Amino acid sequence: MTTRREFIRKATAAGATAIASYRLARAQEGQPHPLGRPASYEWKKPKRPVTAAVMGAGARGNVYAGYARKFPEELQIVGVAEPIPYRNESMAKAHGIPESRRWPTWERAFDGPKFCDAIIITTPDRLHYGPAMAALAKGYDLLLEKAIAQTWAECKDILALARKNGRLVGVCHVLRYTPYFRMMKHVAGSGRLGEIISVQHLEPVEHIHMSHSFVRGNWRNSKESTPMLLSKSCHDLDILRWVIGRPCTKVQSFGSLRLFRPEMAPPAAPARCADGCPVESTCPFSALEIYLRRKTWLGHKDTPGDDDASIREWLGRTNYGRCVYHSDNDVVDNQIVNLEFGPASASFAMEGLTSYAGRRTRIMGTRGDLVGDEAELDIYDFHERKRHLWTARDHAKLDSGHGGGDYGLVRDWVQAIDRRDESLLTSTLEASMESHLIGFTAEESRLEGGTVKRIDPTALGSPAS
Numbered sequence: 001m002t003t004r005r006e007f008i009r010k011a012t013a014a015g016a017t018a019i020a021s022y023r024l025a026r027a028q029e030g031q032p033h034p035l036g037r038p039a040s041y042e043w044k045k046p047k048r049p050v051t052a053a054v055m056g057a058g059a060r061g062n063v064y065a066g067y068a069r070k071f072p073e074e075l076q077i078v079g080v081a082e083p084i085p086y087r088n089e090s091m092a093k094a095h096g097i098p099e100s101r102r103w104p105t106w107e108r109a110f111d112g113p114k115f116c117d118a119i120i121i122t123t124p125d126r127l128h129y130g131p132a133m134a135a136l137a138k139g140y141d142l143l144l145e146k147a148i149a150q151t152w153a154e155c156k157d158i159l160a161l162a163r164k165n166g167r168l169v170g171v172c173h174v175l176r177y178t179p180y181f182r183m184m185k186h187v188a189g190s191g192r193l194g195e196i197i198s199v200q201h202l203e204p205v206e207h208i209h210m211s212h213s214f215v216r217g218n219w220r221n222s223k224e225s226t227p228m229l230l231s232k233s234c235h236d237l238d239i240l241r242w243v244i245g246r247p248c249t250k251v252q253s254f255g256s257l258r259l260f261r262p263e264m265a266p267p268a269a270p271a272r273c274a275d276g277c278p279v280e281s282t283c284p285f286s287a288l289e290i291y292l293r294r295k296t297w298l299g300h301k302d303t304p305g306d307d308d309a310s311i312r313e314w315l316g317r318t319n320y321g322r323c324v325y326h327s328d329n330d331v332v333d334n335q336i337v338n339l340e341f342g343p344a345s346a347s348f349a350m351e352g353l354t355s356y357a358g359r360r361t362r363i364m365g366t367r368g369d370l371v372g373d374e375a376e377l378d379i380y381d382f383h384e385r386k387r388h389l390w391t392a393r394d395h396a397k398l399d400s401g402h403g404g405g406d407y408g409l410v411r412d413w414v415q416a417i418d419r420r421d422e423s424l425l426t427s428t429l430e431a432s433m434e435s436h437l438i439g440f441t442a443e444e445s446r447l448e449g450g451t452v453k454r455i456d457p458t459a460l461g462s463p464a465s
């Protein structure tokens with residue numbers, strides 16, 4: 001018979017063994033595993049700094065120009081076109097730009113002869129085509145913000161002129177330059193998951209971001225900018241195409257503007273939040289709460305001060321003070337796209353009404369799967385019966401916005417220009433054209449009520465890998 005003492009000793013030993021093996025299993029789960037690394041080229045110090053002029057010294061213009069401040073031996077900003085005087089002034093001051101190379105609008109920058117290597121186009125979406133065509137005609141290379149242009153015909157014009165004049169164009173698909181998405185692409189292309197069968201990708205925009213940018217802000221109206229699939233989700237369509245590594249063959253889309261419409265407004269809600277709105281104190285989208293009390297999302301404010309009086313004045317005269325149900329917005333707050341990439345299928349959802357942001361992706365392959373949330377990749381191998389965790393934060397080298405993608409892009413773009421080697425850049429114009437074509441075609445499908453539409457990437461010439 002087992003004594004009480006023996007029983008306790010055996011149970012404790014068994015418990016200790018169970019705990020030890022549980023801990024070992026957990027430790028192995030998180031162990032670095034030979035997932036390999038994304039291929040990389042050898043960085044070389046440029047022979048001389050690449051010189052560039054910025055068209056549009058707003059949020060994005062300052063991000064890319066910020067790279068020049070940090071790495072002046074790689075990039076120098078030598079000209080600026082910007083109509084808002086204090087933005088023009090502030091970029092000129094930060095980069096020592098002479099009076100003769102400061103202009104109020106982009107057109108003026110192309111009056112004279114070519115004066116630098118490249119043009120950085122960070123004007124609003126409706127002002128990409130004009131400066132891109134003018135710059136290419138003068139023989140400049142480009143860093144071009146997405147969307148490339150507002151229509152597919154304009155995108156094709158830009159591609160044709162870039163090819164004709166032998167110019168290098170980097171499109172700002174910054175996600176391609178983040179350690180996280182590079183690793184996802186590497187894993188998907190390495191065969192570790194086997195053949196990719198399907199992908200689910202979610203872009204949760206976050207409800208305040210939705211109201212700020214796509215109801216009140218610069219991207220609220222598709223005629224003034226572009227539809228949501230181009231203005232926001234062109235990054236996601238681009239990532240899907242890039243990670244799956246095959247041309248998209250068919251698309252179908254559904255979606256609508258459901259919430260931010262006049263008929264959804266609370267009774268008696270006035271045109272502006274500050275005009276005595278009866279539900280202002282409880283409305284999740286109150287402009288007074290978001291901009292004045294919390295002082296958030298003020299990046300697009302076009303006056304230098306952040307004091308209450310200047311914010312009130314700004315809310316009184318701009319779209320940012322408008323009731324979200326009484327704006328002149330037309331872009332969707334929910335949209336799904338079904339995509340066929342040859343034998344692989346994918347589904348994409350853009351959701352404006354979420355409490356969280358951060359893209360979520362699930363890739364299903366014949367020998368494993370991957371789950372990612374922009375912070376971590378969780379990869380399971382069916383054959384090894386093992387899970388491998390990869391954490392983006394451990395791999396961030398160039399600290400900048402979009403998970404390191406902003407500076408990663410400029411770094412590769414500078415290298416590509418200095419070495420006249422477009423292959424150093426992953427988001428070439430050709431590659432980005434393909435995902436723009438997916439976006440334009442999917443939007444047509446949505447407007448037609450969800451027609452399945454074929455995509456012919458050979459229309460672009462040589463599809464990118």
Ligand SMILES: NC(=O)c1ccc[n+]([C@@H]2O[C@H](COP(=O)([O-])OP(=O)(O)OC[C@H]3O[C@@H](n4cnc5c(N)ncnc54)[C@H](O)[C@@H]3O)[C@@H](O)[C@H]2O)c1
Pocket residue numbers: 055056057058059060061081082083084087104105106107122123124125127145146147172173174218231300402
């Ligand atoms: N790659 C990304 O992740 C990403 C993120 C946000 C925005 N964007 C894109 O970048 C572009 C700029 O966006 P932003 O957020 O910097 O907007 P922004 O409004 O902050 O900046 C645009 C600037 O262009 C200026 N401008 C207007 N008309 C001009 C003209 N005629 N000539 C010269 N400048 C002019 C504006 O005054 C403004 O300062 C947009 O196309 C947008 O879609 C890309």
